[in-house]
Amino acid sequence: MTEVAKGREARLLHPFFISLGGTLLIAALFTDFMYSSNALMQWSNFSGWLIVGGLVLALISAIVLLAEVVLGRAGTIRWLDFTLLAVATVLSIVNVLVHTRDAWTSVVSTGITLSAIVTVLLLVAGIRGWTVTAPRAPRREPETRP
């Protein structure tokens, strides 16, 4: 009879995708800052692509998270992390639309402000481990009588 090995937890996949997307969104703050300081348009283009990439990964993360919850591999939801990431995602959707404006107002000042708020939210979520759910508690072997 096979059992889950003693002490082994189900390894969660969604933190990986969240960390990828979060990194891209944080990088967009840097490219926004570079654009606001030198007005070279390619920096603004990079911001646009980074935010799009971050949102695509946010969508993938949501799908993976949903799958893990449904399959029972995930533990309880940590509502602070969920909220931080959900708000960051909504603000990034607004931010990607701001970044589709032409030239200066694509970044200054609404765009870079949103990127900064999103970065703060993501840094907090990142330091807390990028996970939305607690890992499932390890299964315990039933006591065997000698």
Place this chain on the structure above:
Amino acid sequence: MIRLAGAMSALILVAGGLGACSDKGSDPMRQYGPNPWLPEPKQYLLPPMSVPKAVGWKPGQAPTVAPGLRIQAMASGLMHPRIVYPLPNGDVLVVESNSPGSKPYRPKDYIQGKVKARAGAAAKGGNRITLLRDADGDGIPELKTVLVDHLHSPYGVAWVAGTLYVANTDAVLAFPFTPGQTRITAPGVKLADLPAGQMNHHWTKAMVATADGSKLYVGVGSNSNITENGMDAEEGRAAIYEVDRSTGAKRIYATGTRNPTNLAIQPGTGTLFAVVNERDEIGPDLVPDYLTSIRDGGFYGWPWSYWGNHVDVRVHPQNPAMVAKAIRPDYGLSSHVATLGLAFSQGETLSPRFASGAFVGEHGSWDRSPLNGYQVIFVPFVNGRPSGAPVPVATGFLASDHRTVRGRPVGVALDRTGALIIADDVGNVVWRVSAAAH
């Protein structure tokens, strides 16, 4: 706390930005004339867009014309006709052309292309000039043949002294040509290069010859809406060039015209006039396209300002010195109509009403609700200057429910009988408007 702040800021931004969905344009008649009403500019999350579906003309359908006029289709089944050029012997040249295409640089480019394509803007251009010959003058050509092909997104044409000049998007070519010919086999000789390159946002090169034939004026559009491709890409762009016909030397004649889509020489005075398409995405009523005389050395505002000293904050760094020099255009044509055609009337031949003024082809809007343009109008001139309310000449290109478009007028020209020839690049038809038979 964070959740509340974040949610509230998101809501405010979304409500403010998506307000664009209900941001309706007001009455275009407020923006025709020398003093168009100009509202405050807005910044959007989703700029207004409204694109009717291109469906073409059913057999028997035609645009509606002003009383006393009638309209016939001269030719159909063309490949995106844009400019019509009647020759002195009665033949009509039709330039069939579309954009050379471009690569997307930012996420928005993928979406914008698809939106415009719905209104028929992405159809394959013929890259050729078709000749129509109507020898018996009944308005229906007996001969329709390709005069010259393998061109490269051609637009403006001018016949001067035994030579047909064709403005491709990247160069002006000269072909030996005598009216009466139906085919040009000689290769074109390059007269002058024109700004093009990998990034070629506004690709059309309008062209007109001076009355004495010594100079060719060429209109070159900007390489972006409002410098979002960088200022370097705008080198030599948004300008009207004067090309010396005998040497090919060119100089910049005027600047600050965002996209001078058509040029015409005013009969009698010899003054150069242009129709210019102005910038997008700051509102359904900004910025009005315009018809204006062009001064040697004149600066007309783009990119730093519009209609004189109205500053555009999207351009950075700003340039107050240039804004102070910007010339206010002569006559507004309302916003986002995409004026592409311009032809001065030649006396009373079409109708006494249209004796003194210019016909303007309005291709029609894609970024405004309600839709604007999609008609050919007549702008009256008084004392040599555009003045007074426009008169609709040909309408009905847009279906009455504004959901579908059958045709879109582009270039206009008057033939030797005084009939108005109209190129229609969605219907792929060349129309002929003449005085109704008595």
